[in-house]
Amino acid sequence: MLCALLVSAAAAGGCAGPTVTDGGYRAKTAGMLGDISSSLATAQLAVGLDLKGRMALALTDESVSQAESDASSSESSWETRQPPSDAMLALHDRISGPAQDAVSALRKLRIAVRRGDPDAIRTALDGLDEPAAVIDRLSRAVSG
Amino acid sequence: MKRVFALALGVMTAIGGFVDVGNLVTSGITGARFGMSLTWAIVVGTIAMTLYGEMAGRVAAVARRPVFHIIRERLGVRTALVNLLAFVLLSLLTLAAELGGVALVLELVTGINYLVWVPLIAAAVWLIVWRMSFSVMENLFGVLGLCLVVFVVALFVLPTDWGSLWHGVTHPWVPPREGHPMYLFYAVSLLGACLVPYQVVFFSSGGREEHWTPKNLTEMRFNCVVGFPLGGLLSIAIMAAAAVVLQPLQINVKHLGQVALPVARALGPVGLSIALVGFAAALLAAAAECALSIGYSVGQFFGWSWGKDRRPREAPRFHLVCLVAVIAATAFILTSIDPIAVTVVSVVLGAAAVPLTYFPVLVVANDRDYMGGRVNRRWSNALATVFLVLMVVTSIAAIPLIFFTKAGQ
Numbered sequence A: 001m002l003c004a005l006l007v008s009a010a011a012a013g014g015c016a017g018p019t020v021t022d023g024g025y026r027a028k029t030a031g032m033l034g035d036i037s038s039s040l041a042t043a044q045l046a047v048g049l050d051l052k053g054r055m056a057l058a059l060t061d062e063s064v065s066q067a068e069s070d071a072s073s074s075e076s077s078w079e080t081r082q083p084p085s086d087a088m089l090a091l092h093d094r095i096s097g098p099a100q101d102a103v104s105a106l107r108k109l110r111i112a113v114r115r116g117d118p119d120a121i122r123t124a125l126d127g128l129d130e131p132a133a134v135i136d137r138l139s140r141a142v143s144g
Numbered sequence B: 001m002k003r004v005f006a007l008a009l010g011v012m013t014a015i016g017g018f019v020d021v022g023n024l025v026t027s028g029i030t031g032a033r034f035g036m037s038l039t040w041a042i043v044v045g046t047i048a049m050t051l052y053g054e055m056a057g058r059v060a061a062v063a064r065r066p067v068f069h070i071i072r073e074r075l076g077v078r079t080a081l082v083n084l085l086a087f088v089l090l091s092l093l094t095l096a097a098e099l100g101g102v103a104l105v106l107e108l109v110t111g112i113n114y115l116v117w118v119p120l121i122a123a124a125v126w127l128i129v130w131r132m133s134f135s136v137m138e139n140l141f142g143v144l145g146l147c148l149v150v151f152v153v154a155l156f157v158l159p160t161d162w163g164s165l166w167h168g169v170t171h172p173w174v175p176p177r178e179g180h181p182m183y184l185f186y187a188v189s190l191l192g193a194c195l196v197p198y199q200v201v202f203f204s205s206g207g208r209e210e211h212w213t214p215k216n217l218t219e220m221r222f223n224c225v226v227g228f229p230l231g232g233l234l235s236i237a238i239m240a241a242a243a244v245v246l247q248p249l250q251i252n253v254k255h256l257g258q259v260a261l262p263v264a265r266a267l268g269p270v271g272l273s274i275a276l277v278g279f280a281a282a283l284l285a286a287a288a289e290c291a292l293s294i295g296y297s298v299g300q301f302f303g304w305s306w307g308k309d310r311r312p313r314e315a316p317r318f319h320l321v322c323l324v325a326v327i328a329a330t331a332f333i334l335t336s337i338d339p340i341a342v343t344v345v346s347v348v349l350g351a352a353a354v355p356l357t358y359f360p361v362l363v364v365a366n367d368r369d370y371m372g373g374r375v376n377r378r379w380s381n382a383l384a385t386v387f388l389v390l391m392v393v394t395s396i397a398a399i400p401l402i403f404f405t406k407a408g409q
Helices: A002-012 A022-051 A059-079 A086-115 A118-126 A129-143 B002-018 B021-034 B039-062 B067-075 B077-110 B114-131 B134-157 B162-170 B180-194 B197-209 B214-245 B256-302 B316-333 B339-364 B378-404
Strands: none
Touching: A022 A059, A022 A086, A022 A118, A022 A129, A022 B256, A059 A086, A059 B077, A059 B256, A086 A118, A086 A129, B002 B214, B021 B077, B021 B180, B021 B214, B021 B256, B021 B339, B039 B067, B039 B162, B039 B180, B039 B197, B039 B214, B039 B339, B039 B378, B067 B077, B067 B197, B067 B256, B067 B339, B077 B114, B077 B197, B077 B256, B077 B316, B077 B339, B114 B256, B114 B316, B134 B197, B134 B214, B134 B256, B162 B214, B180 B214, B180 B339, B180 B378, B197 B256, B197 B339, B214 B256, B256 B316, B316 B339, B339 B378
16 A cells, blocks of 8 residues: 555656746756756667667667657646746746757657658757757756 | 586576666666766665575575565564565565566567556466476576676777776765755665565575575575676666766666667667567566565465465465466556656665565574574674664665655656
8 A cells, every 4th residue: 555655656746736936946947858858868869879770679669759758748747837926937938939849859750760761760860959959058047 | 517507507597686677777767867876875785685695595595494484483473464564565566567667678679568568478477487497487587687798798889988987986976966865765776676675585485495405505605695796787787888878968767768778879789689688588587586475475474385386286375376466566557657667666665675574584594593503603793784774774764765856756
């Protein structure tokens, strides 16, 4: 019973709760940007290795699908939070677009990998560079 | 020659058997997030496991009693029942994590969702428990688990900065973005992954299955003293591979596939395939061992006939408990709860429950009525007491850390 409760508590740890302070909202935003950055890096690594012929079986497909799913779920969970002040609302507006662009770029890469078209995969992989740079810059700004 | 072969096989089995889903996941996560700065936790956990594993094996060989038999004798029925319940619940959680882990490996191989694989793997585990002989199970999966040595090979192929890795080992530090609670949570998770109670129960019950006597002590000690530390080295290699490839990219490990990426980078498709075979073998063996340990513990507590090599008609209640455990763990993982989250929580809860299993072993290993002249030496007791105090501190800290860090998220 205790085990089930603790596992449920851990699983619920990923659910969005209320964020009432600017510091808390900033920390959640930094966490979300970190998740997206990690997903972008995972997808870039997996697909980069695949294009060099270093991957096998379904690992590339799975890595990219999971990266998109992680980024998307982190972004949508962050979007459900109410910014606690005008300053945080401005932060939200600054971050929201680039975060969605990153998720969208991952989605394009996942579709290209599923289609198995090397040219489309290369194009979609190159398409991750800009969102990755933007997310990295924003992440530094929010954490710093 | 036959004896050398038996020793080598025993060591390989100990190496392969040491690594399970807890080691794979926690080593991958910590390597990517903390570099090598948590290596000390694997070293401490491995030394403690070696020390207590040797004690449990010695008690099984000399006193001819497995761990849960001793716990009931020494703690009395009521206290031992609490111990049994904690052990069974925790082992069910670990079993669920192992089943989910094998299913995730098959998803990486086939692209088919892991939930489809869970019932099939559960059936395979039950068949292994039911039909495969103890020695075949132990040796086959132990040796296949050695495929994880590809992580060591990968480190030599990758552009590894050995000086930087060593600096991380000898100068542990907390990355600014992580904080001390998160560092401690993952230190506890690594300790818990090395000290999972089911391994001690399985090791000592296995000793009884193989009819160990004092004549087997040298072989048993060799397996412990060489096999477990080499298993710990495998865990460190997985951590180091993640530190070399994933940490610079700031990849936060959330999936088993990410743990294998450093091997793909170093060794390509062949290395990757070997790593996945190693994952599957280590996790499948751990799932079978975990299911058996639940059957062993319940059978030993209630004084039933137990043993893997006994037919279901000779030990019906033992086999029924193993079957029910596999079904319960399968049902739990089929709720679609994330197996990686289950793994992380199970190793930390395991750390909380460790003293319950290890303390009676220490007591009996010092009891001349059971052990005659083969009781613990002074240095061994001093070291075991230090580790026991550490385990108690860890067990007190474990549950608050789960809540405080939201299980490491």
